[in-house]
Structure formats: structure tokens, C-alpha cells
Amino acid sequence: MNTLKFSLIIVAILLCNACGLKPIASEYTFVKTDVEDVDINQLGDGHVLIYNGANMLHTVDNTARLNVWIDNIPLGQIRPSEYAILNFKPKSYQFKLLHIDFVNMKSEHTVEINNQTKVIMIKPTVTSNKLEITNELPSKFEKFKYAEKR
16 A cells, blocks of 8 residues: 555656746847748748647646757757747757656757758757757748747
């Protein structure tokens, strides 16, 4: 009986911890736009759209929020189906991504941004995080919203 109670307490703590990712304050200037204004042909030459492409597995259990740092400067939190547009200079950048599942899932990615870089997809995975330069808007992009500075 005590083992069952202990197991239930541990599971409850882990579930509460899974939704405990606090947003970080952004030190970046976002390029404000509306979804209707985003055109893939206007991206590139330093204008890069970053979106959270979390799938249903992470959105259901509320583990899809990602805190993002670029070169150790906080970008902020990008929630599922949110995006931000930033201006970059062509060079190599170090992205750090964090989401909380049962434990902190942290990953670092080196990204070479050049004049052809348009779209970067970030998302949590079961064991870490993924970052990929796709240069394509996600499907159903009209359902995405602009990430607010938190």
C-alpha cells in the first residue's frame, strides 16, 4: 500500500514538473508582422522565420514550449504553432533549446545562417530537441501566430 502511494506521489510530481517551463525574457528585437503578411519570398537576406513545429505528442501533454537562446542571449519562449522573425547577419550561431518533459531536455545546435536562410523549424522530441533549416513555411501556417515577448 505504501509503495502504491509513493508511486502515485512520484507520478504526480513528474506530471506537475512537465508543465513547469517558465518563459524567459527576450533580449532580441522581433520583426513584427501578421500571418497574412508573411511571404516566403520576403524572407532571406538576414530575415529568418523561426517556428515551433511541435507535434501532437508534445502539445497534448503540454511539453511543447521551447525556451531558446541564440549565442547565449535569450530569444524567449516559442510555444507550439508560434513563430518569430529575426534579423541575422550571415555567420555561424549557437542555438540552445530547452523543453521540460520528465526532465530538462536541453540541446545545442550550431547553425550557419547565410543570405539564403529563410525558415528554421525547432521542436521538442522524445529524447531531446530538433532544429532544422527547412526554408519552407510549415503546413497550415495560417493557424500559426506571432510569438509574443514574454
